[in-house]
Amino acid sequence: MPSLSLPSAPRTAWSLTPGSAGHEVQCRGIIAALGLEPVLKRVSPSAPWSWFAPWGPAQPDAAIVPPWPDLVVVSGRQAIPYARMIRRKAGGATFVLALQNPVVAPSTFDLVWVNDHDGVSGPNVISTLTSPNTLSAEGLAQGAAGFAPLWQDLPHPWTGVILGGASGAYRFNEDDARRLGAALARIAAQTGGSLLVTPSRRTGKEPLAAFRAALGNTPAWVWDGETGANPYFGILGAAGNFVVTCDSVNMLGEAAFTGKPIHAWRLEGGSPKFAAFHDGLIEKGAMRWLEPDANASQKPNSTATLAAWTYKPLNATAVIVEAVRAAFAARARGRGTAG
Structure with a gap:
């Protein structure tokens, strides 16, 4: 046969x-x-x-x-x-x-x-x-263009903020969200720029509300997770750099697809697999830890404020x-x- x-x-x-x-x-x-x-x-x-x-x-x-x-x-x-x-x-x-x-x-x-x-x-x-995803350069450009009218009055530079949430490995409660919001408010005041913020399904209404309150009068656009279209692709396409909570392989990996600087925010918790993933992103030049305190310069692979650098985009x-x-x-x- x-x-x-x-x-x-x-x-x-x-x-x-x-x-x-x-x-x-x-x-x-x-x-x-x-x-x-x-x-x-x-x-x-x-x-x-x-x-x-x-x-x-x-x-x-x-x-x-x-x-x-x-x-x-x-x-x-x-x-x-x-x-x-x-x-x-x-x-x-x-x-x-x-x-x-x-x-x-x-x-x-x-x-x-x-x-x-x-x-x-x-x-x-x-x-x-990193993991496979549905991202493409064309899709991110279209997303950015689609949301441009909502963000056109915000001062540059634009920083994309991608919020995760509590999981089996990490904690993210109202206090954690408040600390992150306050740190970003200080950093935005230094840079003179704006924040484009999107939560994930795990962020939760109370932590998101605490984060928004901590921003105060910082120039920012914050999606509530419900109203209108999801701005995620638009933020990935439009922002010049990112602050991403460290709790998601997908969120960090998708930010790394863009080739733009990723400032990772530490959350309480972790695991050996997450640690290996974070180390891998640092080794590829995609990520640094955002440590907004006086000792940041003494910590390896850390920065106290938003920094600019380049690396080869990661496309699994x-x-x-x-x-x-x-x-x-x-x-x-x-x-x-x-x-």
């Missing part, structure tokens, strides 16, 4: 996740960068199937049926059993890329991507410091897409090429 001919590049692709925004945005970013329109597949297995993910079988789902796509990009442990099932039932015709540590053996998939700090390795594993999406294209082409050469 002749071997199955395979395409040299994917023509159709599924994003397969449990539906969480963090997982889905990474899958969508990879698929879009390949020039494809992602078909979003979201799974939510019930017990007992959910108990055994990612190792167990996939619960039957009416949405996860043939025809199988050329590419499945999967992220999230509850979605892993479905990706394994698709790869098996497609008989090798569907290429499966797993994002983040899938926990099961990497050899289960065609390709696996992880962050450097995950410590996963293998012949089909690629790793990068491009690295992963290149690996997918190379693996796809190699697989096609090995089994015959379809149109």
Whole structure:
């Protein structure tokens, strides 16, 4: 029987996740960068199937049926059993890329991507410091242009402030937010510039209110997290530098996509993985710690105020897409090429 001919590049692709925004945005970013329109597949297995993910079988789902796509990009442990099932039932015709540590053996998939700090390795594993995303230079320019009328009266330079929030690793309460707001008010007075501020889903209304109060009369535009369009892309595109709380790999990594200086604000807490990630950003020249006190000059990789520097933008999406294209082409050469 002749071997199955395979395409040299994917023509159709599924994003397969449990539906969480963090997982889905990474899958969508990879698929879009390949020039494809992602078909979003979201799974939510019930017990007992959910108990055994990612190792167990996939619960039957009416949405996860043939025809199988050329590419499945999967992220999230509850979605892993479905990706394994698709790869098996497609008989090798569907290429499966797993994002983040899938926990099961990497050899289960065609390709696996992880962050450097995950410590996963293998012949089909690629790793990068930052994570894939949906950012593009064109998208950031469009975002900046779209919000320009709201910010046109604010004095330059513009500093983008990206607020995280409490998590399993970090604390961020009203007192923490108040300290950050007061520090930024002092710094903005020194620079004569303005702050463009966006909270995350984890920031919380009370910490955001405390932060705004601490800014006082500082020239600033602060999104409330609810009214109007999300300004995140606009701030990434328009600001000349950033202050970012240290609690999110995605927020820091997306700021590093721009090549603009990142001043990281320490929060109470942390973990070895976060420490390794922060050290990696510092090593790449993307990040310094913002330490607005008299001893900042004595602290390594720290600055007491906003500083200017340059570095090569970090684009994990491009690295992963290149690996997918190379693996796809190699697989096609090995089994015959379809149109």
